[in-house]
Amino acid sequence: xxDANMSKSGAVPVPRKSLLQxxxxxxxxxxxxxxxxxxxxxxxxxxxxxxxxxLVSIVxxxxxxxxxTYLTIPVHLNEAKxxxxxxxxxxxxxxxxxxGYAGVLKTSLNDFLAQEGIEIDGLSDxxxxxxxxxxxxxxxxxxxxxxxxLIGTTQDFTLLANGRIDGxxxxxxxxxxxxxDGNVTPEQLMLADALKERGLLKTKFNWAFLIAPDASDQxxxxxxxxxxxxxxxxxxxxxxxxxxxxxxxxSIYLEEFxxxxxxxxxxxxxxxxxxxxPSIVFGILGLAIFINFAGMRASAPIxxxxxxxxxxxxxxxxxxxxxxxxxxxxxxxxxLGLGASKMQSVMHHVLPLAAPGILTGxxxxxxxxxxxxAPLLLIGMVAFxxxxxxxxxxxxxxxxxxxTALPVQVFNWTQRADPAFVERASGxxxxxxxxxxxxxxxxxxxxxxFERRW
Amino acid sequence: MNDMRIMERDVDVNEIKIAARGxxxxxxxxxxxxxxxxxxxxxxxxxxxGPSGCGKSTFLRCLNRMNDTIDICxxxxxxxxxxxxxxxxxxxxxxxxxxxGMVFQKPNPFPxxxxxxxxxxxxxxxMAKTKADLDIIVEKSLRRGAIWDEVKDRLDAPGxxxxxxxxxxxxxxxxxxxxxxxxxxxxxxxxxDPIATAQVEELIDELRSQYSVVIVTHSMQQAARVSQxxxxxxxxxxxxxxxxxQIFTNPVDPRxxxxxxxxxx
Ligand SMILES: Nc1ncnc2c1ncn2[C@@H]1O[C@H](COP(=O)(O)OP(=O)(O)O)[C@@H](O)[C@H]1O
Ligand SMILES: [Mg+2]
Numbered sequence: 138x139x140d141a142n143m144s145k146s147g148a149v150p151v152p153r154k155s156l157l158q159x160x161x162x163x164x165x166x167x168x169x170x171x172x173x174x175x176x177x178x179x180x181x182x183x184x185x186x187x188x189x190x191x192l193v194s195i196v197x198x199x200x201x202x203x204x205x206t207y208l209t210i211p212v213h214l215n216e217a218k219x220x221x222x223x224x225x226x227x228x229x230x231x232x233x234x235x236x237g238y239a240g241v242l243k244t245s246l247n248d249f250l251a252q253e254g255i256e257i258d259g260l261s262d263x264x265x266x267x268x269x270x271x272x273x274x275x276x277x278x279x280x281x282x283x284x285x286x287l288i289g290t291t292q293d294f295t296l297l298a299n300g301r302i303d304g305x306x307x308x309x310x311x312x313x314x315x316x317x318d319g320n321v322t323p324e325q326l327m328l329a330d331a332l333k334e335r336g337l338l339k340t341k342f343n344w345a346f347l348i349a350p351d352a353s354d355q356x357x358x359x360x361x362x363x364x365x366x367x368x369x370x371x372x373x374x375x376x377x378x379x380x381x382x383x384x385x386x387x388s389i390y391l392e393e394f395x396x397x398x399x400x401x402x403x404x405x406x407x408x409x410x411x412x413x414x415p416s417i418v419f420g421i422l423g424l425a426i427f428i429n430f431a432g433m434r435a436s437a438p439i440x441x442x443x444x445x446x447x448x449x450x451x452x453x454x455x456x457x458x459x460x461x462x463x464x465x466x467x468x469x470x471x472x473l474g475l476g477a478s479k480m481q482s483v484m485h486h487v488l489p490l491a492a493p494g495i496l497t498g499x500x501x502x503x504x505x506x507x508x509x510x511a512p513l514l515l516i517g518m519v520a521f522x523x524x525x526x527x528x529x530x531x532x533x534x535x536x537x538x539x540x541t542a543l544p545v546q547v548f549n550w551t552q553r554a555d556p557a558f559v560e561r562a563s564g565x566x567x568x569x570x571x572x573x574x575x576x577x578x579x580x581x582x583x584x585x586x587f588e589r590r591w
Numbered sequence: 592m593n594d595m596r597i598m599e600r601d602v603d604v605n606e607i608k609i610a611a612r613g614x615x616x617x618x619x620x621x622x623x624x625x626x627x628x629x630x631x632x633x634x635x636x637x638x639x640x641g642p643s644g645c646g647k648s649t650f651l652r653c654l655n656r657m658n659d660t661i662d663i664c665x666x667x668x669x670x671x672x673x674x675x676x677x678x679x680x681x682x683x684x685x686x687x688x689x690x691x692g693m694v695f696q697k698p699n700p701f702p703x704x705x706x707x708x709x710x711x712x713x714x715x716x717x718m719a720k721t722k723a724d725l726d727i728i729v730e731k732s733l734r735r736g737a738i739w740d741e742v743k744d745r746l747d748a749p750g751x752x753x754x755x756x757x758x759x760x761x762x763x764x765x766x767x768x769x770x771x772x773x774x775x776x777x778x779x780x781x782x783x784d785p786i787a788t789a790q791v792e793e794l795i796d797e798l799r800s801q802y803s804v805v806i807v808t809h810s811m812q813q814a815a816r817v818s819q820x821x822x823x824x825x826x827x828x829x830x831x832x833x834x835x836x837q838i839f840t841n842p843v844d845p846r847x848x849x850x851x852x853x854x855x856x
Contacts, residue, residue: 397662467699471762473660475712475769476689485711486701 195563195570202564205343205358206303208269208332209295212245212277216289225285238274238281242266242296255331260324268325270297272352272359298338300358300557302329306340309556346564350523351546357557360550362565364522368438368540369507369572371528375442375536376449376506381499383446384453391454392461393483412451419448420512428516435517436539438526444512449502456498460491493584500580504573510544519545543569605632608773608803609654614668616649616658623649625827626668631773631820636795636804638814638835641824642850647807648696650824651775654805655691656684672773689716692771696778698758700750700765705742708750708761709733712769728768736764737794756787763794767802774798776806780813792817811851815839823847 154160159167216223218241219233243266250256250265257265273296280294281287297303301321304310306329315323332338349361395401423444427433433440464487472482488495513519518541526538541549543565550562609631616624624646631637631654639647649658656677658664670677677687689712700708709729712718719725729746733739738760742753750761759779766774776795780788795817798804808814814821814835821838823831823846831838831847842848 465699467695467697468701469660470657470693470695471699471701471765472711473657474655474688474693474695475715475765476685476687477711477715478685481715485715490702 195566197563198560199563199565199567201307201309201560202346202567203343204307204340205345206298206306206338206340207295208298208329208338209293210246210249210337211291212242212294213248213291214277214281214288215241215244219281220285220288225288227282227285230282230285230288233278235271235274235278238278239266239271242269242274242277245291250328253335255328255335257324257328257331260322260328264322264325265328268299268302268329270299270356270358272297272356297356297358298329299325300356300555302326302338303358304557305329306333307560309560346561347568350525351521351541351549353521354553354555357553357555357561360558360561362543362546362568364525365541365543365546365565366568367526368441368518368522369543371438371526371536371540372442372445372542373503373507375439376445376503379442379446380449380453380502380506381495384450384499384502385457385495387450388454388457388461389483389488392458393479393487408451408454412455415511416448416509417511417515419444420515422447423512424515434533434537434539436520436522436541437533437537438518438540438542439534439536440516441513441518441540441542442536444516445506445509448509448512449506452502452505453495453498456501457491457495460494460498461487463494464490489587492587496580496583496587500576504576507572507576508544508569510542510548513542513545514548518542519549521549543572605634607631608633608673609805610671610674611650611653612669612671614650614653614666614670616646616653616667617665618649618661619663623827624653627829629822629829629832631803631805633772633803634799634801635820636799636806636818637820637822638818639805639807639822639824640809640811640814640850641830643809645824646827647824648777651777651805651807654773654775655688655693657688657693659684689769690771691773691775692766692769694759694762694766694774694776694779697782698755698762700753700758700761702749702751704747705733705750705753705761706746708765709768712765716769718769732764732768733761735767735798736760737790737797738764754787756783756790759783759787759791760794763791763798767798771802773803773805776804778807778809781809788813811839823850825850 218237220230222229243262246266246269247262273294276296277294280292299321301310301315301318302325305315305321305326310318310321310326312323312326315321315326329338345359346361347366348363349359350364351361352359391401391405423440427440427443428435468486468490469482472486473479477485517539520539520541522539522541524538526536526540529535530538547562547565547569550558550565607630609629611627611629611631614624614627614629615622627650639651641647649664652658653666653670654677658666666678672687672691676682701711703711706729709732710719710725713725713728719728730739730743733742738757741757742748742761750758753761759782763774763776763779779795780791783791792813795804795806799819806814806817818835821833821835822829823838823842823844825846831842831844833843838847839851842851
């Protein structure tokens with residue numbers, strides 16, 4: 138049939154092709170397709186590789202932060218040193234500083250070593266005392282101030298080991314490096330090993346890393362994320378309450394109620410542009426408006442929360458408007474056609490359908506806000522804070538006490554000289570990532586919940 | 592004129608429900624409806640026919656002010672429902688739409704249960720005091736929508752899970768649940784298969800006993816089957832309006848004749 142037609146119409150007769158024999162065109166097309174797939178696979182591979190490298194490096198350096206070396210020794214709380222008057226008067230007890238307690242600790246440790254028969258050649262009493270963290274003196278002092286009756290007795294205390302000793306068990310410090318290091322000697326490491334053999338020096342899970350406040354440059358072993366986590370939680374609460382409410386209200390108005398004219402066009406363009414404004418600009422804005430103009434306190438989580446709210450608004454508005462746009466207009470018509478008002482139609486029918494999209498946008502915005510550092514630096518959240526910020530206080534109001542935040546804490550620790558802080562910073566990044574994953578998991582769960590309602 | 596009388600169907604003369612006079616509709620600069628006068632009777636099915644884009648839907652949407660939702664749309668002239676001008680500034684379109692219900696071209700049930708679909712209108716208009724009242728309204732509406740038997744065992748199932756024809760009957764039931772006086776239908780069968788179409792047409796005929804029904808259709812057979820009055824629109828003009836029998840067998844205007852015989856459209 139075909140041949141007959143061909144010859145009749147005068148075209149060149151095409152030889153019959155076998156389906157079993159791919160022709161040149163098909164082959165070329167197939168190889169182009171195979172190439173394209175290979176490119177795609179390579180692109181995905183690069184992405185996955187980058188992610189794996191990131192995780193391996195972060196977890197590799199950061200997991201150490203979740204373990205900490207402690208030593209347990211009997212401490213003789215010498216009355217002559219800690220309470221000269223012997224009247225257990227708190228005001229007097231407070232006059233003894235941590236330096237006094239450090240002396241007590243040093244003496245107790247050396248007495249204990251002598252009693253146990255541990256002797257390291259060439260290790261002075263002073264150097265032996267240095268294997269205990271400077272933080273330990275504060276720990277003991279706090280215990281004594283809390284219970285002055287302890288004075289004069291001998292108590293077992295579990296105390297932080299010095300950061301270098303801790304580093305020795307995490308592989309950061311070796312005998313060779315200790316030789317060159319002004320802060321630790323090989324003899325101190327030998328002492329640590331001797332204590333470890335007797336089970337007096339142990340590596341435990343480091344709850345303090347999650348709970349304790351930051352610590353000064355000299356004691357990385359004591360530095361924790363407590364204040365930063367609290368600050369971040371306060372800020373996230375502020376953002377979580379303000380941003381979706383303002384963002385969704387603005388989007389609904391713009392999408393459903395606003396007349397389409399030049400003004401709304403300008404607003405729309407501006408909101409889209411706002412999403413691309415570098416976050417540090419929002420920091421300057423926050424500094425100018427909330428701190429300089431409104432007179433709010435620098436370093437306060439409420440200010441950080443407000444700045445981050447401003448920053449997340451465009452993201453939420455854009456996502457919400459897209460979600461609202463995706464709801465078929467026939468649903469709005471159905472509501473209006475039944476005599477529902479515009480607001481009823483939107484609230485009862487459009488919003489529930491748009492909810493999963495709105496939720497995704499909100500969580501993305503929130504995740505963005507959680508990891509944001511630059512604007513917080515400008516409003517002073519980088520300050521060194523040892524006090525836990527209260528959620529509310531009469532003087533500074535809601536979320537008004539100075540605080541810091543997780544990403545800022547990471548930034549802060551990476552600036553410090555002691556290599557132990559690198560480990561802390563990576564540990565903080567792990568905590569940050571866990572928060573992000575948890576938030577995304579919540580988002581996915583909520584999405585499922587909303588979508589299951591057909 | 593005399594010929595016309597012969598072809599006239601046996602129709603009761605009903606009172607006029609909606610009267611439009613000099614109705615003009617503009618979409619920005621497009622003049623979509625040009626000076627339309629029409630009387631829509633109570634307890635009658637009125638069909639709007641005409642080629643695509645001639646303004647049938649536009650005019651239909653004027654009757655319950657759904658055009659208000661289109662920013663660029665402007666309506667002029669006078670449309671009276673029971674003698675009251677529905678474009679009077681004092682009229683709240685929300686109240687109007689409770690009286691003039693609408694069924695759309697594409698079935699558009701809410702993504703909620705069948706029960707909630709029907710109950711929505713009565714709920715927002717406060718028509719039921721108790722759950723029992725609401726149950727009664729839902730059952731009555733579903734029966735009037737000729738879908739009760741099919742869904743009575745699964746009122747909690749999503750309305751969107753029904754077949755196309757069932758969805759459209761659900762939408763009709765939803766529209767009658769608010770006890771409207773006029774029911775507007777914009778090509779209600781265009782998305783349905785022939786069997787579902789037949790069911791809906793049968794339903795429309797039943798609804799005539801209680802409501803004034805206005806139906807837009809692109810199918811002349813359908814107009815002939817379900818309506819008593821037919822209006823033929825062409826390029827925004829109401830070309831001819833009269834008894835359905837007369838329009839189809841003995842049109843006055845040559846344009847109507849061309850359309851009916853398949854030369855335009
Ligand atoms: N929302 C709108 N915006 C602008 N023009 C419209 C709109 N809706 C309808 N029109 C125009 O009005 C005219 C009538 O449309 P329509 O009433 O939908 O016709 P029909 O329902 O008879 O097919 C068409 O020319 C159409 O392009
Ligand atoms: Mg139409």
